[in-house]
Amino acid sequence: MSRRIALFSIWLLFVNYTMWLAPLDRPDTWPLVQKLLTLQWGKVNAIIAVIFSLMGVWPMIFACLMFFDGRMQNFRAWPYFLGANGTGVICLLPYLFLRDRHQEFSGKKDKLLRILDKRSTGVALLLSTIALFAYAIIAGDWVDYIQQFQTQHFVHLISIDFCLMCLVFPIATLFDDDMARRGIDDRRIYWAVALFPLFGPLLYLCLRPPLPEISPKVVEARQMASLTSSKL
Template sequence: MVVVLAKPNLVSCNFPTLKTLKSIEPHRTTTTTAAFASKCCLRLSSFKFKPLVVTKPSFALSSFRKKGTIVICHDSSNKESEVGRSVDEGGRDWTTSILLFLLWVALIYYVSFLSPDQTPSRDVYFLKKLLNLKGDDGFRMNEVLVSEWYIMGLWPLVYSMLLLPTGRSSKSNVPVWPFLTLSFFGGIYALLPYFVLWKPPPPPVEETQLKTWPLNFLESKVTALILLASGIGIVAYAGLAGEDVWKEFFQYCRESKFIHVMSIDFTLLSTLAPFWVYNDMTARKWFDKGSWLLPVSLIPLLGPALYLLLRPSLSTSVVAQTPAESE
């Protein structure tokens, strides 16, 4: 029978501090390799180890490695436990990513083949009017349609302020900025692929990065205030429109591919925004004080814009978390 430590540790026979311990009584009579190796497994009563366990000789020592005059005891369970731990840390639940990917595929298929497309020529005319590519010809654009068009121009800025830097991925090499850039043209259809690939927590942020473009612009309270004020003005413009204007807008949605696809984009951006508000809030460790803003963020555009105005300034000590700390 051999006495070994219950918790596998590396104990060297000529570890310098062991010579000063009174409780160590090494054997001096053996010369074989096995006897010399047993010398390494000593009972250290002055240290706070787990209770000693008596096991059979076949399980006592799994291997010996000799380096010069140092023989180190190894336990075969070390590698197994390390491998198991690395697998657990590297694992990921892909359910959400798969569902988001299926949603994105279904959206692309729907807008390409199933969405209404009864007025293609009128869609081109509306697009030119909204882009100011067509002069004043006496036609009055629908106020709700104009409001939705300008709100869609603000949504990419909202998501940029929510995703940079707290929505970046530290466990993948996929950058967020290309998707945010494309979202100015493709909206949610450009952002969903990044949501599929997103793997939190965010990487560390240097102090110098907070003072440079684009973080200094996205973290600015002036930017958030202008965003909120613009949103209030646009929503008020649509809200003051008459009932006939709203009925006309819904009629456009049923006929126009352009307006129909844009309305779906607006709806999904509004639906997913509260999650990213929550993600940014927890990354800044502000959930206890700012949790009341989560239901407010359900209000399209205005709710997330209000959060961006009231949220605390970004601190490197908050964002610079290791994956272990975030878990």
């Protein structure tokens, strides 16, 4: 419950902060967004272009967890995923604090779930992120970025949004439940992921074992039942 309250508080504060700054009302917002969407990165500070791109990587990281979790909820995960690609944590957080905890997965994995479950998907996201960071380091202008962070509301908000994505990943019980579904009970793995923002979750996607279509708990229960019946 305390995690749910924390996530709701973060969401409420950021929504109000965004409404107060109102970046869409600023004349300098849409020209910048258009350049970012049309990949005119030569006309934009590389650091801003990378942060904008990473705000597309983060929803994919969460998708690799929440689409399995959405099978067990009373509401679908995909509207929140789609919204997160446009508004970041504003659309993502409601899913995280409204969901109920489920540490089992039942049923068959469809084509989408099989793709999201592959370690190669995590590797692709990790390599893309490394390439983006390299581009920011080589071509980015930190003095200009700090100035734009202080003066342009859109740059200010997407930067904070990126930091909030890093913050809410370990806070949300979604990560704990995904570990439990895969039979991972080593808390050192949790802290290793939590203490390394962005790259920790990416490495987790690269290294986590595939999710069985029948949960480990069900398999264990069936084995126990079989063992009991054989003794009788």
